[in-house]
Each structure stands twice: as structure tokens, then as C-alpha cells.
Amino acid sequence: MSVSMQKATEPSFSPGDTSSQVLLEVRSISKRFGATQALSQVSMVFLKGKIHCVLGENGAGKSTVGKIICGLHGADLGEIIHDGSQVVFDNPRAARAAGIVMVYQELSLAPHLSVRANLWLGSEPGRSPLCLVSRRKERDKVALILERLGLAHIDMEKEVRHFPVAVQQLVEIGKSLMSDPSLIIFDEPTAMLGAVEKERFFAVLRTLRDNGLATVLVTHHIDDVLTVGDHVTVMRDGRVAQSFPVTSDIDADHIVKRLTGKSQKSGRRREASERGFPRLLDIERMPTFDGPRMLTVGRGEVLGLYGVVGCGSETLVKALVGLVPTADMRPVTFQLDGLRYRPRDLAHAHRLGVSYLAAGRASNGVLPGCSISENLMLTQLRSVSRLGFINSGKEARCADELLREAQVKFSHSADPITSLSGGNQQKILLVRAMAAARRVLVLEEPTAGVDLEAKRHIHLRIRAIAATGIGVVVMSSDLPETIELCDTVWTFSDGKVAGIYGSPTEEDKAAIVADVVGSQCLDTSTQAIRENHS
Amino acid sequence: MNTETRPSSDASMYAGRSASLSLSDWILPLFIVVTGLIAGIIQPQFFTGDNMLNLARQAVPLLILSLGQAVAIIRGGLDLSLASVMSFAGVAGTMVMIDQGMVMGIMTMLIASVLLGMVSGLIIAWFNTSPLVITLGMLSVAKALALILSGGVPLYDVPADFVDLIGFGSLLGVPNTVWIALLLTVLVTVLLRHTLFGRYVYAIGSNASAAAKSGVNVRFYTVLVYMVSGFCAGVGAVVLTAWTSSAQPVAAPNLTLQSLAAVVLGGVALTGGAGGIRQVFIGVLVLTLLSNVMNMIGVSAYYQTLAVGVVIILAVILDRFRRTDDHH
Structure with a gap:
């Protein structure tokens, strides 16, 4: 070098x-x-x-x-x-x-x-x-x-x-x-x-x-x-x-050094987070660079998936929330709370307590013609309705409570959601997804396009919901965010889990980037998996 | 991956050729033959030359409008204003014809309908609006214009030379209206399959943003598409006024939906980008044959309508099966 x-x-x-x-x-x-x-x-x-x-x-x-x-x-x-x-x-x-x-x-x-x-x-x-x-x-x-x-x-x-x-x-x-x-x-x-x-x-x-x-x-x-x-x-x-x-x-290490300003070999590696989490979601036979193995998401754990487009993390997320049939993931299978978890579609995953916030606020999240409260209550209508009729008083009370919790600045919950700033719209969507999460919350780009203050607040909310015992899976293309927010980070490359980082810090950044961008750099991470596995 | 390199048969440049059980390739032609045979057995006069010519003549207005509809649908839209544009063109053209003679009258019909199509096209292209809503609006506008112009009364004094030449004239034993429809069919086929216009219409229908990125002037071609569908409505006006020797302010209002049905029945995808005139032709033939045979056998009008509806729905379901097979 x-x-x-x-x-x-x-x-x-x-x-x-x-x-x-x-x-x-x-x-x-x-x-x-x-x-x-x-x-x-x-x-x-x-x-x-x-x-x-x-x-x-x-x-x-x-x-x-x-x-x-x-x-x-x-x-x-x-x-x-x-x-x-x-x-x-x-x-x-x-x-x-x-x-x-x-x-x-x-x-x-x-x-x-x-x-x-x-x-x-x-x-x-x-x-x-x-x-x-x-x-x-x-x-x-x-x-x-x-x-x-x-x-x-x-x-x-x-x-x-x-x-x-x-x-x-x-x-x-x-x-x-x-x-x-x-x-x-x-x-x-x-x-x-x-x-x-x-x-x-x-x-x-x-x-x-x-x-x-x-x-x-x-x-x-x-x-x-x-x-x-x-x-x-x-x-x-x-x-x-x-x-x-x-x-x-x-060689690859040389380029990584120039890409991140650090050598990937710096930093120590831990696979498990320093805090132990009770088992919630088991992902069996997940392909890793060390062959298929079982990976677990814990109760109260915030797990970050990091990789470039097409690296396989999207597929895992889509299978988890029921967007693609779990059969597409074969031989990978899921166990949720000890039971076989096989969502047929989004609605089914939802019923099983897995909630999802998709990336793309405008195209996948916000109902632009509807009010703040209508947007918020979309996942909560079951709890405020009887025989298909919505109890509007109950709905309003429930919405106000959720909004107060979310600390969104708004004048009236019947205002159109488009009257809010992007950051506040994102908070609403996050609250909507959180309110529906009973076991697992899957978040895609939870802070895309929001300002720093909103981002900090969203991170706090994510930590808070994890503290209630829900497993949170975050897929973000923002690496500093992933490192700061998550208890554990899985890196993806070529459809496989390339590395696992427990309690990640700035020090791991170089190794994470190396995992994601080039296969030659994987020696150390595979090593880490192997050591921890045996 | 397909490794065959033989020169393709020209019929399938755009049509899906991979499916072995294609609706327009197999089932509908089979349906036509079987229906014809059954009709022939029950009612031997079905196979007489007279009835064949009658069948052809009955198919003419629907075929003409379906050609325009097909172009609009392949572009990834549709034209709901066809019949009312045709009525307006018929009324306006007949009034001019009474005054200025046959040629001016025919020109008026064609130009008026092309202009109305152009207005729809301009609005759809420039404001990037839904063809469904705009042509629905144009349906009302054209209908109102026709009623205002005619005072709500059909014009019966269509010049006799026009009626004799186009409505009842024939060449080589085939009615002139049929010749006109066939000529238009050939014209639209060539337009769609062999010209730049055709390629761009398919490209826009298939993936408008890809077409735009490739340098296709999507707006310009959208306007052209609705001018072509308007032109077909104009030709429809010429044929229908001559054949009925009258200009109705509300002529054959069912024809628009029938043209939609014929195009879909033939297997042209409503999402655009796929299908060809051959499919449209077969769709028109099936619908016309169905009504001809049921008339001949003496099925009541109520049951006729029911039968047509069932056939269309079945055809679309069958087509859906074929498509899912195609994509696994």
C-alpha cells in the first residue's frame, strides 16, 4: 500500500x-x-x-x-x-x-x-x-x-x-x-x-x-x-x-482508504450488540458470505440494513412486509414470535402486527387530498369504528392524542396534510406506521428529505417505540444515520448479508462501506462472522 | 432467450406472437366460423351473397369508428367523442352540401371532424389531461353543436347525387361504403405499421416517458392521434349520411361504446402500446356477425344486447388468462 x-x-x-x-x-x-x-x-x-x-x-x-x-x-x-x-x-x-x-x-x-x-x-x-x-x-x-x-x-x-x-x-x-x-x-x-x-x-x-x-x-x-x-x-x-x-x-483497500479517508482495517468488530435482546423475528437460512445461517431480530432492537440499490436488502424488506411472496426468498423462511411467518400480502402482514413505512413520501405515503387526521388514522380505523361506521368523535380524540405525542405543529387536524411541511408530513406517516406496529416496524428511508431537527425527533421516536419491545428494521441509504440510530447493522452485497455490526460506531464506517462496494474487501467481515459463529 | 434468426413474418411486428392461444389468432376466428356454420344450418339464407353483402354493409360504420378508436387506444388513451363528432360533421357537412355541392360537403365533414379531434388532442397534450375526461367533454360539446346547428331536427334533404354515389353505388358488385371502409382500413394499417407516425404511437402507448426521452415529440404526436381519430369520425359521417340519406344530430350514439368493445374484444390492450388493425377487424366482425345472426334467427333485441355483453366480458377474461400465462 x-x-x-x-x-x-x-x-x-x-x-x-x-x-x-x-x-x-x-x-x-x-x-x-x-x-x-x-x-x-x-x-x-x-x-x-x-x-x-x-x-x-x-x-x-x-x-x-x-x-x-x-x-x-x-x-x-x-x-x-x-x-x-x-x-x-x-x-x-x-x-x-x-x-x-x-x-x-x-x-x-x-x-x-x-x-x-x-x-x-x-x-x-x-x-x-x-x-x-x-x-x-x-x-x-x-x-x-x-x-x-x-x-x-x-x-x-x-x-x-x-x-x-x-x-x-x-x-x-x-x-x-x-x-x-x-x-x-x-x-x-x-x-x-x-x-x-x-x-x-x-x-x-x-x-x-x-x-x-x-x-x-x-x-x-x-x-x-x-x-x-x-x-x-x-x-x-x-x-x-x-x-x-x-x-x-x-487495490481495493487503497481505494477504500481514499473513499472514506480511513483504512477499513481500523476499528474492532462486534457482531452482537452490547445489549442483549429477546428473540422476536428469526430469519432462517439467510444467505451470508459465510453460507446460509439464521439471523435474528430482537424485541426492542433497531436493526439497520445497509447496501446499494439491488444488493438484496430491498428484497428482504419486501418479503418481510408481504410485498413479494416469501416463496421468492426461498430457502429463507421467517419465524415471528416462534410461529412460522408467511405474509400473503401487505394487509396480511399488517394483521400479523408487521407495519411498514415505504420510501417515497409523495408516491407511497401521503394521501394528498385528505386531511391530517384522515392520513393519520388510515391504519387505526378498526379501533374507532363499529360495523363499518366510523365514530368520528372517537376518531378525532384518537387523532389529536397521536398528534400531540408526535409533536407535529399544525393548526387543525382537519386541514389538508399538504399544508404541512415535508418534515411534519413524514412525522405523520411515521406515527401512522408506528400506531399499527404490534410486533415489527419496517421503515424505509424514514428521514428522507427532512431537516435536521425533524430527523433528530424522528430518531427519538424510533428509539422510543423500540423501547416498548417492538423490533424495528430500518433501511436507509444514509450511512451516518444508520450508524447513529441502529443497535445492529447488516450490510448487504450481491444478495447476501456481507457483514454484521453490533453497536456500530464511526469507526465501523470504513468497513461498512467496504462491505457494500467491493467483494475483495470482504475477507475481514467474513472472518468476523465466522469467528462469532463458531 | 430466443435464438432464432429467421426473418419474421410481417404480420407480427407489434402484435404479441409468443402466445399460442391468442384471442384474435385463434378463438375469435374459430368463433366466427362456428357462429357462421350454426347460423347456416338454422337459416340457410345466411350463406347467400345478399346476406354477405348485407353483413359487410352493416359492419361499415362500426369498422370505420373502430379504426379511429384503435389509434387512440394504442397511443394509450381512448376517444369517447367519436359518434357525436361524427353526428356534428354529418349535420354541418350536409348543410354545406345543400348549398355548395357534394365535394364541398364531403370536405366540410372531414375538416370539421379533424378540427374537433385536434381540439381534443391539443387539450390532452398541452394540459397533460386524461383523454377519458376530455373526450367525454368533447362528446357533449359536439353533440350540442350538432343540435344547435340543426335546431334539433334531422336533415332529410341530403343531395341525391351524393346518396346515389356513396350510399347506394357499388363497384364490382360491392357497395361503395364497403370499399371506403376497406380503403380506410388499409390506410390506417399502413399508417400504424409502416410510418414514423405508427412507430411513435406504439412507443408513446408502450412507455410515454421512454418515448419522450428518446426524442419523440409526444405532444405533437398526441395531437396527430386525435386528428386521425377525428378523421375516421369524418369518414363515418360521409358514409352514414349517404347510407341513411339523412343527417341526424344524434346519429348512432351507441357506436362509440361499440367501437370500444370491438377494439378490446379483438385483443388490443386498453393500456396502449399493443395490438393491431387485424385484431380490430376481427373484433368488428364478431360483433357485427353476432347481431346479424341473431336478427336472422329472430332473437329479441333484449337478448341480443345481453349476448353481446356476455361475449365481450368472456373475451376480456379469456384474454386476461392468456396474458397471465405470458408473464407467469
Whole structure:
């Protein structure tokens, strides 16, 4: 680990790279979204024929850089230099015309159209609606692109929706190749890919590089960087932390150190929390890096699940609350209070005492047309109604009591919930979920988009409900929050539990990040599980 | 993963071809044949050339409106104003025709309905509103305009040359109305399957935000879609005024819902993005055949309505089964 770090602090390259190879450069870019400073003073250089990785944790600002370059967002400050001259792209179309495209993580394919039609969508030569679309002419270019993607064997006339997601992802990439770009930005492309598809994607990436394209890989997997990266920029809290070429002497630990500012090997490891909890929920045969084993959530325990998108923690949460059939989790089974727990759907899980607060306040939580009390009482109507008729006096009393407990500032409980601030809306939803929790409370992003004061208050409420003997499972992409709030943290990677941290502290942060971002770093955590298990 | 590389048969570019028990591929054609055979056994005159022509003629208005409905549905919406736009166009066009002659009259019918469709389309596209509500509003607006214009009285003095040429003329033994409907069918098929317009309509219906991200002007094509459905209503006006030699301010109000039924019956998904004119054609054929046969056998009107309803509901349930099989 004795790599020199001097030149790495600035986004420049060794003198061997001539400036003529620079395709695009961003200089001192800053961007604010509301109260969050997403980027400050970010500079990067992208070279022709190189794979440039941008690495960072959730919320480090790495995707924002890509979105600014491809014209989706404008930068508040700073400039973009393309082929030697300063440019401003007002929208993605302008960027595309200049040869810069971005491939998003979420697919933008029309599922009912054939692969061929999808690839051509928006790139058709004609502009008039009555232009005839010539299947024969379209085929040649599609065949060429499919070949570059290693998909030469698929039937291009088949509808896209009949293909597996990994193929669809490659088709999505193929779409960006239609305009013959010179710079492609991939936003978390490997999140949804399995090992084989990942290899195929990397092969495609290398082909593109060898054809002289500049490619930018926005990722949070250190493995990706080590496998295909020529150069890596590490981002932390909206700033460029480090930028250096990926040479053969760079290894995962080295990058983790630069990512978190600490070596993952620091800190001691405990699997069990210092406080003992009585058993509440057993998760049997849960896959871990040490093979399947039984994991337990205790009564009164606050358990944090931490991982990147697609790492497996969402699946566990969804199975737990009945959103996906528990059969999908096979061979994993749940035991709740010593009884087999197999929720058929959300309502069933609810009846069994498992309450759920979904992420996405606007789309999954708030009933915008309804009042504060109606929103709050949604889970409580059974207790204030008889034979299907709601006792409105009782309802109002119950609502006021809950609201007072929640310390929400409001003028009248019949006011629309939309009259509250985001933080207070979140408190209402939290109270709603808590009031329904009899055994387990599952919270997804409980403090997303709320201010510090509300966050502190929500944390207090979560601790308070745990103290009553309810098991709380928190899935948050906010690592400091997870560490501060939880008694135990499970890290997830590749569908498995990568590490277990009892009474986590700041010291564990590096190891937790290492668990989540790269498999090479797992030696220590697996070790920990093994030691504690035996 | 499918590894076959043979050139596809052109009929299935957009239609789902994976299902072996597709409604429009199998069950409905079978239903048509069986119904025809039973009708032929009970009532031998079913198979006479006269009845076949009659059947074709009966199918014309429904087929024409169903084509417009299909385009709107594939785009991921629907058009509830078809019949009332058609009535308005018929009234307005007939008034012009009485004054200015046949050509001007026909032009008026087509232009008036395209304009009304354009208004619906503009509102739907620019305010990003639900096609259901906007076309429902347009249904009332067009109906009111037709009633105001005609004073609530049907116009019976439709020029004779128009009635003779379009309503009762024929070419090679086939009525001209049937030719017009077939021509429009071919036109819409080509439009949907071979033009940029068609590809974008399917793309928007399949995933509007993906289409927008790919650079498709979703608003513009939405307006075009409702202009096309309006145009079909205009052609319907031409055919219906000529055939009935009258312009009714409220002509065939059931036709809108029937067109919806025909399109869904054929297996075009209400969610948009899927289905083709072949399916629409079969759906129209089934509904028309059903009413023709029941008329011939002497089933009462009440039971006819019941039978049509049951067939539509059964068809949609069957289709749902097929779809769930498709997705496991």
C-alpha cells in the first residue's frame, strides 16, 4: 500500500497524455438542489479511448456530474470544455448532437416495440410523421450494433419485453450508440446485472474504448473500477476527493482508504450488540458470505440494513412486509414470535402486527387530498369504528392524542396534510406506521428529505417505540444515520448479508462501506462472522 | 432467450406472437366460423351473397369508428367523442352540401371532424389531461353543436347525387361504403405499421416517458392521434349520411361504446402500446356477425344486447388468462 498519492489530488494526468486526447473537461462545477449542495468545485478530465470511473457512496454527487455534462441539469457555476471550446448543453438532445450521451440506470425502452424499433426510436432519419419506416434499411445498422453488444444471436424483431432485464439493459446501451457518440456516461450500469452479464458489459465497454470513445462509468462498486477502469475519480460529499490512474498496484483497500479517508482495517468488530435482546423475528437460512445461517431480530432492537440499490436488502424488506411472496426468498423462511411467518400480502402482514413505512413520501405515503387526521388514522380505523361506521368523535380524540405525542405543529387536524411541511408530513406517516406496529416496524428511508431537527425527533421516536419491545428494521441509504440510530447493522452485497455490526460506531464506517462496494474487501467481515459463529 | 434468426413474418411486428392461444389468432376466428356454420344450418339464407353483402354493409360504420378508436387506444388513451363528432360533421357537412355541392360537403365533414379531434388532442397534450375526461367533454360539446346547428331536427334533404354515389353505388358488385371502409382500413394499417407516425404511437402507448426521452415529440404526436381519430369520425359521417340519406344530430350514439368493445374484444390492450388493425377487424366482425345472426334467427333485441355483453366480458377474461400465462 505504498502507492504515491501526491499527484492524485488534482484532476490532471501524467505528462505522457497529450492534451489532444482530452475530449471533455469540466472545470470547478458547483450545483445546488434546494438546501443541498450537490456539487462543489468539481473538476474532471475525460480522455479519448479511456474508461473513466467516478466512484462514490450514495449521495456523493457522482450521478449529478453526469447529468450536468449531458445537459439534463444546468450547473450553477463552472464550465464544460468540449474539444477545446466551452459549451453549454441546454438539454440532452443538444448534448447528443455534440456526441455526448448518458445511459440511465432505469430503462427507457418501449416494452411493446421490437428491439429494432427501440434502437431506432427517436433516431429515425425522417422527421415527417408520414415518413415510411424501412425495415430492411434499419436492419443493417441494428445488426451492427447488436454485434458490438455481443447480442448478434437475438431476434431483433422480438418485442423487448420478452427479453431478460440484462438484455434490455444492453439494448438501452445500444440505443445510445445509434447516434455514434464520442462520450458515453453510464449511470450505475452494473447495479442490475448478474456476474455473467457484467462481464459481457465490461467487454462491450472495452470494445468502445478500443474504438476511441471516452466512456464514463458512474459506480459505487470498487470491483468495477479495478476490472475495467483506466482512471478513477473518487467523490465524497459533492467534492472530488481523489483522482488517479488505475495502475496495477492499486487495490481495493487503497481505494477504500481514499473513499472514506480511513483504512477499513481500523476499528474492532462486534457482531452482537452490547445489549442483549429477546428473540422476536428469526430469519432462517439467510444467505451470508459465510453460507446460509439464521439471523435474528430482537424485541426492542433497531436493526439497520445497509447496501446499494439491488444488493438484496430491498428484497428482504419486501418479503418481510408481504410485498413479494416469501416463496421468492426461498430457502429463507421467517419465524415471528416462534410461529412460522408467511405474509400473503401487505394487509396480511399488517394483521400479523408487521407495519411498514415505504420510501417515497409523495408516491407511497401521503394521501394528498385528505386531511391530517384522515392520513393519520388510515391504519387505526378498526379501533374507532363499529360495523363499518366510523365514530368520528372517537376518531378525532384518537387523532389529536397521536398528534400531540408526535409533536407535529399544525393548526387543525382537519386541514389538508399538504399544508404541512415535508418534515411534519413524514412525522405523520411515521406515527401512522408506528400506531399499527404490534410486533415489527419496517421503515424505509424514514428521514428522507427532512431537516435536521425533524430527523433528530424522528430518531427519538424510533428509539422510543423500540423501547416498548417492538423490533424495528430500518433501511436507509444514509450511512451516518444508520450508524447513529441502529443497535445492529447488516450490510448487504450481491444478495447476501456481507457483514454484521453490533453497536456500530464511526469507526465501523470504513468497513461498512467496504462491505457494500467491493467483494475483495470482504475477507475481514467474513472472518468476523465466522469467528462469532463458531 | 430466443435464438432464432429467421426473418419474421410481417404480420407480427407489434402484435404479441409468443402466445399460442391468442384471442384474435385463434378463438375469435374459430368463433366466427362456428357462429357462421350454426347460423347456416338454422337459416340457410345466411350463406347467400345478399346476406354477405348485407353483413359487410352493416359492419361499415362500426369498422370505420373502430379504426379511429384503435389509434387512440394504442397511443394509450381512448376517444369517447367519436359518434357525436361524427353526428356534428354529418349535420354541418350536409348543410354545406345543400348549398355548395357534394365535394364541398364531403370536405366540410372531414375538416370539421379533424378540427374537433385536434381540439381534443391539443387539450390532452398541452394540459397533460386524461383523454377519458376530455373526450367525454368533447362528446357533449359536439353533440350540442350538432343540435344547435340543426335546431334539433334531422336533415332529410341530403343531395341525391351524393346518396346515389356513396350510399347506394357499388363497384364490382360491392357497395361503395364497403370499399371506403376497406380503403380506410388499409390506410390506417399502413399508417400504424409502416410510418414514423405508427412507430411513435406504439412507443408513446408502450412507455410515454421512454418515448419522450428518446426524442419523440409526444405532444405533437398526441395531437396527430386525435386528428386521425377525428378523421375516421369524418369518414363515418360521409358514409352514414349517404347510407341513411339523412343527417341526424344524434346519429348512432351507441357506436362509440361499440367501437370500444370491438377494439378490446379483438385483443388490443386498453393500456396502449399493443395490438393491431387485424385484431380490430376481427373484433368488428364478431360483433357485427353476432347481431346479424341473431336478427336472422329472430332473437329479441333484449337478448341480443345481453349476448353481446356476455361475449365481450368472456373475451376480456379469456384474454386476461392468456396474458397471465405470458408473464407467469
